[in-house]
Amino acid sequence: MSSLQRRVARKAARAIVRALEARDRRRARTAPPPDGHEIRILLLHANGMGGTIRTVFNLAGHLAQTHDVEIVSVVREREEPFFPVPPGVRIRYLDDRLPRRKGLLSRFPSRLVPKDEAAYHWFTLRTDLKLVRYIRSRRRGILIGTRPGLNLIAARFAPPEIITVAQEHGNLSSHQPQVRKRITRSYGRHDAVVTLTRADLRAYERAFEKARGDRPAVLARVPNATPRLGGGVSPLTTKTVVTVGRLTWGKGYDLLIRAWAHVAARHPDWTLRIYGGGPRGEKLQASIDKRGLSERVFLEGPAEDVGAVLADASMFVLSSRHEGMPMVILEAMSKGVPVVSYDCPTGPGEMVAHGHDGLLVKAGKIHAMADAICTLIEDEDLRRRMGANALKTAARNDIDVIGARWEDLLAGLVARRRGLPPGGPLAYEPAGAGDHDIGERPGSPDAAALHVARTPEAPAAPAARLSRRA
Structure with a gap:
């Protein structure tokens, strides 16, 4: 032109x-x-x-x-x-x-x-x-x-x-x-x-x-x-760790496979199952084969029933390099499955309460990820306590709770456009909506943190x- x-x-x-x-x-x-x-x-x-x-x-x-x-x-x-x-x-x-x-x-x-x-x-x-x-x-x-x-x-x-x-x-x-x-x-x-x-x-x-x-x-x-998935709560008895997501660089499965090489050396009877499709499937399979993990790590393809997959797992792992707010963490928690996650920007650090319903690992650290996974493999009591707490975390973010916050927000926007005075729907937090949010234990310092920032x-x-x- x-x-x-x-x-x-x-x-x-x-x-x-x-x-x-x-x-x-x-x-x-x-x-x-x-x-x-x-x-x-x-x-x-x-x-x-x-x-x-x-x-x-x-x-x-x-x-x-x-x-x-x-x-x-x-x-x-x-x-x-x-x-x-x-x-x-x-x-x-x-x-x-x-x-x-x-x-x-x-x-x-x-x-x-x-x-x-x-x-x-x-x-x-x-x-x-x-x-x-x-x-x-x-x-x-x-x-x-x-x-x-x-x-x-x-x-x-x-x-x-x-x-x-x-x-x-x-x-x-x-x-x-x-x-x-x-x-x-x-x-x-x-x-x-x-x-x-x-x-x-x-x-x-x-x-x-x-x-x-x-x-x-x-x-x-x-x-x-928290999505409402089919199936029941995991009994946490299988020697299976799962992760679910697109096979892309951002999901960090290359890092997870390298970490699993260390896990497999200590616990060869446990398996990692990666559910999802995407462009990096061949490279990830090559990495699995290179490390001799073909009987320990499996690329399962897209999960048709995420609820059933999670209900059959004893641990969920998130290895992402970056996230928004990964839904799959909530899905795993809704099945009573403890989470091990990289503390990547953003989301996991606000969703997982370290030591309460899961473990957070410094982003990108391969040996630290392997150690965290092994900690939950080796301590069944800890795994079960975190799984029970994960269920409570998921319940606090049920769609009826989060949906009510959306209803309140949208009603407040209509009121604001109509020129209603302060004190309308945006002047308060819905009762209980932010008291114990994702990844927060009752009474934690962040429990009552700001949820709406209004232009004054x-x-x-x-x-x-x-x-x-x-």
């Missing part, structure tokens, strides 16, 4: 933005009072598998008991959802890629999603147009985004009468620098930014303070809820987004 073409494109883009702002000013003047009954959740690919999808389905099912809930999947590359769709929840697909003919616009990359966004390769010019058209068509309700690319588009194009929420399923530090820059520059247009952990909440607070730009009306922390100004007007549209 020549310099002249680029100048023409920039002028055309600015003209479109000005037209949208003018239209939004008209819409803001005639818009009805904000309403929270309709909830739409933007998800990259609802028919795939992964922690974010499972978490979204879990939350959507709870909210659907009292709201009109629809999951809006940007793409569709699988005929049916991998996870059961909760009762009362609908799924809408914007870019159905099952037909062979994709269309001309699918050949061009996205112009709205940053190239450094981890899921950039999923987005095209076609998804850009589909997303903008859908978002602009909304007339009421709440729109929740679940990854940076979706949150940035919603911040830029959501009409003034729509309440928008940017949900962080990873953590701010895991995004590339240019993505973080876009986040701190654009997320201030959202009504709320919701993180999973305290550490990430603080990271967002510091980032907005450093940027000295617009902040979202509300910064909040709402952890993931008046409620944002519906038209506030207009002057900040880039």
Whole structure:
């Protein structure tokens, strides 16, 4: 593209933005009072598998008991959802890629999603147009985004009468620098930014303070809820350690296999089973074979029934290099299985109470991981005590508890938009919701830590987004 073409494109883009702002000013003047009954959740690919999808389905099912809930999947590359769709929840697909003919616009990359966004390769010019058209068509309700690319588009194009929420399923530090820059520059247009952990909440607070730009009306922390899985509680009798997750570099299975070589030397009758699919399967199998662990470590492929897998284990191990808030820790705890985890950024340190319901190991330390695993192998009483405590930790994060916090947060955003005085839903924590959170023992110093950080100004007007549209 020549310099002249680029100048023409920039002028055309600015003209479109000005037209949208003018239209939004008209819409803001005639818009009805904000309403929270309709909830739409933007998800990259609802028919795939992964922690974010499972978490979204879990939350959507709870909210659907009292709201009109629809999951809006940007793409569709699988005929049916991998996870059961909760009762009362609908799924809408914007870019159905099952037909062979994709269309001309699918050949061009996205112009709205940053190239450094981890899921950039999923987005095209076609998804850009589909997303903008859908978002602009909304007339009421709440729109929740679940990854940076979706949150940035919603911040830029959501009409003034729509309440928008940017949900962080990873953590701010895991995004590339240019993505973080876009986040701190654009997320201030959202009504709320919701993180999973305290550490990430603080990271967002510091980032907005450093940027000295617009902040979202509300910064909040709402952890993931414990999924309700089939099967019973583990008897902790099998000589089996399991881990579940995508076979990617970030999950650190290469480190875990190296650690297991030391475990196998001390306890050759125990086995490690790794459940999940992904691009590093061949490399991991080569590492297993190289260390003579082919009868001790097994790559099992994706787990069709995670509950049954965990109920048949005596220990769960997380070896990730980085996380958001790993759902699988809660899933293991819900089966009474103690956890051994690297204390990686972020999540595990807030989910596992070291010595209470699991053991935390300094991130990346192979011998320390092996020693922690052996500690639980060799001390059955300790393993059973931690398993019993893990059950209690999981129960404190049941979907009814976490769902109530989401209900409170969303009701508070509606109240704020309507200009209700302080003392509404955002002025308090739900009773018991934060008293004993994930990984916290009753009475611990962190038990009553801040869960919602509010911008100390008046409620944002519906038209506030207009002057900040880039």
